[in-house]
Every structure is written in structure tokens, then in C-alpha cells.
Amino acid sequence: MDKLFSVPLKGGCITDVFALSSIDELMTAFAALPQDSFFVFDENSANVFPSLPERNLVLPPGEVEKNWASIDKILSRALSLGMARDSLFVGVGGGVILDMTAFASSLYMRGARCILVPTTLLSAVDATLGGKTGIDYGGAKNIVGTFYPAESILICPETLKTLSDREFRCGLGEVVKHAFLSADTRLYDFLMSNKDAILRRDNETVSEMIRLSLEVKIHYITRDPEEKKGIRSCLNLGHTFGHALEAMRGYSVSHGEGVAWGMARAFEAGARTGITSFEYAESSIDLIRAFGFDIDSKIESSEFPAFMAAIAKDKKKKGGEVKFILMDGQGSPVLKALDENTIKSVVL
Amino acid sequence: MDKLFSVPLKGGCITDVFALSSIDELMTAFAALPQDSFFVFDENSANVFPSLPERNLVLPPGEVEKNWASIDKILSRALSLGMARDSLFVGVGGGVILDMTAFASSLYMRGARCILVPTTLLSAVDATLGGKTGIDYGGAKNIVGTFYPAESILICPETLKTLSDREFRCGLGEVVKHAFLSADTRLYDFLMSNKDAILRRDNETVSEMIRLSLEVKIHYITRDPEEKKGIRSCLNLGHTFGHALEAMRGYSVSHGEGVAWGMARAFEAGARTGITSFEYAESSIDLIRAFGFDIDSKIESSEFPAFMAAIAKDKKKKGGEVKFILMDGQGSPVLKALDENTIKSVVL
Numbered sequence: 001m002d003k004l005f006s007v008p009l010k011g012g013c014i015t016d017v018f019a020l021s022s023i024d025e026l027m028t029a030f031a032a033l034p035q036d037s038f039f040v041f042d043e044n045s046a047n048v049f050p051s052l053p054e055r056n057l058v059l060p061p062g063e064v065e066k067n068w069a070s071i072d073k074i075l076s077r078a079l080s081l082g083m084a085r086d087s088l089f090v091g092v093g094g095g096v097i098l099d100m101t102a103f104a105s106s107l108y109m110r111g112a113r114c115i116l117v118p119t120t121l122l123s124a125v126d127a128t129l130g131g132k133t134g135i136d137y138g139g140a141k142n143i144v145g146t147f148y149p150a151e152s153i154l155i156c157p158e159t160l161k162t163l164s165d166r167e168f169r170c171g172l173g174e175v176v177k178h179a180f181l182s183a184d185t186r187l188y189d190f191l192m193s194n195k196d197a198i199l200r201r202d203n204e205t206v207s208e209m210i211r212l213s214l215e216v217k218i219h220y221i222t223r224d225p226e227e228k229k230g231i232r233s234c235l236n237l238g239h240t241f242g243h244a245l246e247a248m249r250g251y252s253v254s255h256g257e258g259v260a261w262g263m264a265r266a267f268e269a270g271a272r273t274g275i276t277s278f279e280y281a282e283s284s285i286d287l288i289r290a291f292g293f294d295i296d297s298k299i300e301s302s303e304f305p306a307f308m309a310a311i312a313k314d315k316k317k318k319g320g321e322v323k324f325i326l327m328d329g330q331g332s333p334v335l336k337a338l339d340e341n342t343i344k345s346v347v348l
Numbered sequence: 349m350d351k352l353f354s355v356p357l358k359g360g361c362i363t364d365v366f367a368l369s370s371i372d373e374l375m376t377a378f379a380a381l382p383q384d385s386f387f388v389f390d391e392n393s394a395n396v397f398p399s400l401p402e403r404n405l406v407l408p409p410g411e412v413e414k415n416w417a418s419i420d421k422i423l424s425r426a427l428s429l430g431m432a433r434d435s436l437f438v439g440v441g442g443g444v445i446l447d448m449t450a451f452a453s454s455l456y457m458r459g460a461r462c463i464l465v466p467t468t469l470l471s472a473v474d475a476t477l478g479g480k481t482g483i484d485y486g487g488a489k490n491i492v493g494t495f496y497p498a499e500s501i502l503i504c505p506e507t508l509k510t511l512s513d514r515e516f517r518c519g520l521g522e523v524v525k526h527a528f529l530s531a532d533t534r535l536y537d538f539l540m541s542n543k544d545a546i547l548r549r550d551n552e553t554v555s556e557m558i559r560l561s562l563e564v565k566i567h568y569i570t571r572d573p574e575e576k577k578g579i580r581s582c583l584n585l586g587h588t589f590g591h592a593l594e595a596m597r598g599y600s601v602s603h604g605e606g607v608a609w610g611m612a613r614a615f616e617a618g619a620r621t622g623i624t625s626f627e628y629a630e631s632s633i634d635l636i637r638a639f640g641f642d643i644d645s646k647i648e649s650s651e652f653p654a655f656m657a658a659i660a661k662d663k664k665k666k667g668g669e670v671k672f673i674l675m676d677g678q679g680s681p682v683l684k685a686l687d688e689n690t691i692k693s694v695v696l
Binding site for chain 2: 068076
């Protein structure tokens with residue numbers, strides 16, 4: 001178990017990120033945790049392990065489960081297990097199960113201990129680190145939640161082997177996003193040079209890709225742990241467009257697909273408003289497309305009002321105005337409001 | 349509007365406490381808040397005002413309403429009002445409505461703004477300050493919640509005039525508790541000397557009593573903002589016994605009544621275990637009784653198993669053991685586990 005990073009977050013909290021070389025090593029780590037630890041899996045992540053720790057709850061997978069009813073299940077099990085304020089919640093799974101386990105742990109007795117174990121590429125590079133917890137609510141994604149950094153994150157690339165190609169690609173959407181947001185081109189170049197090894201999930205290549213990707217995320221979140229300076233919100237590149245698509249399509253579009261689609265729209269909007277150079281927009285859209293994302297489909301005219309309504313629910317609204325993240329060039333995001341005509345021109 | 353205190357709390361947060369001389373002044377303060385502020389009342393607190401701000405929600409009163417269903421009402425209204433992350437929630441009422449409004453505000457977009465306006469004596473001296481938010485869950489009080497200090501607390505003693513004697517006395521239970529916990533005897537002496545003026549709710553006497561009482565609470569919470577050093581938990585004097593009684597009786601016992609009863613039990617248990625001198629226990633129990641609390645009734649033998657089960661759900665459990673707060677003398681609380689026989693001897 002190697003420590004990759006020790007990340008300072010909100011209110012003096014520190015999250016340690018560890019890499020584990022195999023599922024065996026991960027199970028040994030589970031067994032070494034306090035006896036009253038409580039493990040929350042989804043059905044997919046539970047299947048990755050030959051056996052589960054005794055105090056476990058297995059929830060159905062999927063974004064539609066990211067609601068209070070699931071939190072209620074976690075909390076009531078925790079209560080019936082007699083967990084104390086210093087007991088440990090361990091979330092094992094994709095972003096949904098991790099966000100929910102962390103959310104439940106933040107609420108239980110106003111804050112129990114929490115360790116997160118991402119078993120999807122998306123959650124390994126995105127959802128787990130930074131302390132954002134929550135559920136979807138009233139049709140809006142992650143609108144209800146807390147800031148509550150996990151004390152540790154355990155990343156084991158071997159758990160990613162069972163992902164479907166679609167699930168794996170979802171994570172690649174966030175990795176590509178980090179490549180655009182990085183101040184240097186190491187990750188961008190790494191993706192360009194190692195596309196095939198990445199897509200066949202070569203263990204070492206994937207490990208290095210995760211490490212480089214987390215470096216970018218850490219750079220942003222440590223400069224703005226509570227998301228109050230507008231720096232961290234740049235990690236939402238592609239998310240305003242993407243979330244609106246996901247919400248409107250009832251979450252049949254995955255998060256990574258939504259973000260990939262949303263980034264393409266952000267590059268187009270950037271080019272149209274003169275913020276992004278045409279060449280950078282084009283090569284960036286090509287990189288997204290190279291990893292197999294369907295970013296060329298648009299929405300129907302009849303869907304546009306619902307799309308704008310979903311946009312209006314975005315959390316980044318300040319003083320009534322929704323801000324989009326556009327790219328001024330490599331590693332240089334800017335926040336900008338867009339008029340309805342510009343939005344229409346890139347999504348229709 | 350006079351500023352009484354500026355209280356540093358968790359994570360660099362500061363709560364300012366203001367005193368307002370009349371309901372008119374309070375309504376003027378409401379009108380000066382941002383236009384998109386959202387006011388949450390209970391039916392009792394709503395009746396105190398000749399008119400309500402436009403963006404309001406009025407919830408039914410009572411501890412039985414302190415559940416997720418009420419939080420759901422607050423959050424869904426906030427969402428339908430289109431509140432942003434920087435919008436303001438204003439809770440107006442007793443402890444239940446304040447804890448819930450603060451809880452909902454802490455969850456909305458992972459933390460919106462929050463101002464609290466206590467309209468009961470209990471919430472003015474107890475529930476409002478310190479950042480504890482939450483709901484009851486699975487039969488346990490305040491077991492689900494967050495730490496989320498309000499940015500301001502507005503205290504207007506004129507709103508207390510409409511309280512029933514029973515409600516007013518509930519708050520006195522916490523005031524008496526603060527008198528025991530204070531390092532000096534100013535509040536203890538003030539209560540002894542002003543009993544009649546307090547019970548007829550003389551405005552100036554009540555204001556001064558609230559100020560002295562808050563001073564004690566502030567002393568404890570600023571030394572232990574996240575309740576991790578065992579200092580702040582001393583504010584729970586009487587609460588372990590009291591909460592168990594409240595939970596067992598289905599909350600027909602009010603919080604203040606429960607705490608008063610619980611403090612009497614804690615003094616008795618302290619005397620039995622040699623921690624509290626017999627004389628201090630006796631005079632303290634007399635002070636509680638002087639404000640009209642029924643502290644001499646006990647529970648039935650048949651209720652004892654349910655009582656112990658409620659005790660076992662207490663949040664102060666660490667490493668599996670429930671700790672009680674006993675008094676070693678004026679201003680000197682100690683945490684101690686009690687065996688079942690000692691508990692039985694004071695509650696039966």
C-alpha cells in the first residue's frame with residue numbers, strides 16, 4: 001500500500017490517497033480496519049470481491065438510487081449496528097455509492113469517520129477526492145450534500161478490470177478534462193501517446209494515468225478547498241452542459257458521457273465567443289472523440305426549453321446568473337455567462 | 349439592534365449574536381435582508397408576527413416533526429424558489445425549527461447562508477448557538493445532522509411573551525444548567541435573587557438572564573468547537589438521562605423538562621458515587637425545583653429496560669461506553685460511566 005498523495009482540504013482536514021496493487025492487498029487492508037467498521041457496496045463493487053466483510057450493506061447500483069431513500073438505508077443500518085461517533089464508514093464502489101456513503105457518514109451523529117474505495121475509473125479520478133458528498137434532489141444533480149473529506153482513499157486499479165467499456169470510457173472523460181485543465185501538457189501528451197494501452201487497460205499505464213490525473217485535480221482543489229474562489233469550480237468544465245443533458249435525458253446518459261459532450265459544447269462556445277482559439281478547440285474536440293465518445297449528437301429543438309430549465313438549476317448560479325467554464329487555452333479556464341442564442345447554437 | 353457577542357466557531361466561522369428590543373425592530377431587520385431570502389417558521393412563531401415575509405414556509409410545531417419529511421419540505425421549497433448557493437435561509441421559531449432550518453441550509457447546494465431567530469427561551473439560550481443542526485432519527489434525538497454555525501442569531505425577548513408557562517419553564521431548565529456549569533456564581537446568584545421577576549417575564553430581567561446564560565455556553569463551545577475534547581460535551585449535563593426519558597415517553601416530556609429531570613438524576617448519581625458533595629447536590633436540586641420542575645417523579649420498573657435501551661443510543665458513546673456528566677462542584681463537570689445499579693437507584 002503506497003501513499004500517493006496527502007491532500008490538505010477544508011477546515012484542516014487531510015485526505016491520504018493510497019495505491020493498492022491487487023484486490024488481495026485491498027482485502028487485507030479491509031481486515032485491518034477497526035472491528036466495528038461498516039462497509040457499503042453497490043451490487044457491482046460487491047461482485048469484485050471473493051467475500052465481503054461481515055458488517056456490510058449492498059445497495060442497487062445507478063444514479064437513480066442516489067436519493068434520500070438510499071441514505072436512509074445506510075443510516076438506519078448504521079444505527080442498528082450500534083455505530084458510535086468514532087466508528088468508520090467504508091464506501092466501496094462508483095461515484096454514487098462513494099458520494100452517498102460519505103454523505104451518510106457526514107450526517108451520522110454529525111460526522112463519523114469515512115474511508116472511500118473507488119472501484120470505477122470515474123470515481124478514482126473524480127468523485128472521491130475533495131470532500132464533495134451528496135445526493136440528487138428534485139431533478140437536480142448533487143443539489144443536496146455536504147463538504148466532508150474522507151480520511152483516506154484507497155485506489156486499486158485491479159478493481160477496474162471488471163468495468164464495461166462504457167463505464168471505463170466514462171472515467172476517461174474526466175481524465176481528458178484534467179488534461180485540458182493541467183497547467184502543463186504531461187497528461188495531454190500521455191493520453192496522446194498511450195491511447196491503445198489505456199483502452200486495453202494495461203495495469204501500469206492506467207495507474208500512471210490515474211496518478212497524473214489526480215495531480216491536476218489536487219492542484220485545483222487545494223487552491224480552493226471550499227469552492228469559494230471560483231478556482232475549483234473550473235473542475236466543472238463541461239459539467240453545466242453535461243449535467244443538463246443528463247438531467248433532461250433522465251440519466252440514461254452517464255456522467256462521463258455527459259461531461260465529454262459538455263466539454264465539446266464548451267469548446268465550441270469558446271470558439272464562437274472568441275475565447276478559445278479555433279485550433280485549440282478543434283484539437284481538443286479531436287482528443288475527446290479519439291477515446292470513443294459520442295460528442296457529435298445534438299439535442300432536438302423541442303428539447304431546448306427543458307434543457308434551459310435544467311441549466312437554470314445549476315449550482316454555479318451566483319446572483320441569478322449561470323456561469324459556464326470556457327477554455328482560454330491549455331490550463332486556462334475562464335468563467336463566463338452565455339446568452340441563450342450562443343447556447344442554442346452549440347447544443348442544437 | 350445591539351451586538352451581544354461575536355462567537356468564533358468551527359473552521360473559522362463566526363456567529364454574531366444580536367439583541368433586538370421589539371418585534372417591530374425584528375420585522376425591520378427582516379425587511380432589510382436580501383430579496384431572495386427564504387423564511388421558515390413554525391405555526392407558533394408565525395403567530396407572533398402581524399405579517400410574514402413573502403417567501404415563507406410555515407411548518408407544524410413539535411418534536412415529532414423533527415424528521416426528514418420536514419427537511420424535504422424546506423429543501424423542495426428552496427429549490428422551487430430557485431435559491432442559489434449564496435441565498436439566505438432564515439429560521440424563526442423554537443429549537444426544532446431552528447435545528448431543521450440550519451440543517452437544510454447546510455445541505456442545500458452543500459451549504460447556503462443561514463440566520464436563526466429563536467422565539468422560545470429554550471432556543472435563545474440553548475439550541476441556536478454552536479452550530480449543531482439536525483433531526484431525530486430511528487427513535488434517537490438529533491442523531492442525524494451537521495455542524496453548521498449560523499452567520500447571525502437575532503434574539504428578541506418580546507417574542508417570548510406569547511410562550512406558555514410550560515414552554516418558558518423549559519428554557520429555564522437550560523438556564524439553570526448553565527448556572528451550574530459556570531465557573532463563577534453570577535448566574536446562580538442572579539437566578540436566586542430574581543426568581544419572581546424571571547417568572548413574570550420582566551423584559552430587562554429576562555434579557556440579562558439570557559445574556560449571562562449565553563456567556564456560559566460560549567465559554568464552553570469556544571474551547572471545543574467541534575466537540576472533540578470532551579469540554580463541550582459537558583453542556584450535555586442532564587441530557588443523557590433526560591433524552592432517554594424523552595425518547596421513552598415519546599416526547600410527551602419536553603426537552604427542558606427532560607433536562608431538568610436529568611440534572612436532578614445526575615446530581616443524585618454524583619452524590620451516590622462520591623463525586624458530588626451531598627450539600628451541593630441538595631442545594632442544586634432545590635434550585636431546579638424552585639423554578640417549578642417536576643423532578644421528583646421516577647420511572648416504573650417495567651420501563652427500565654426501554655430506558656436503558658434509550659441510554660445505549662446516546663451519541664456520547666465512545667468505544668462502546670456511555671459517559672454521564674456529573675458535577676464535582678460549581679463549574680466543575682466530569683465525564684463518568686455509570687453501572688446499571690447506580691442508574692437504577694436514581695431513576696426508579
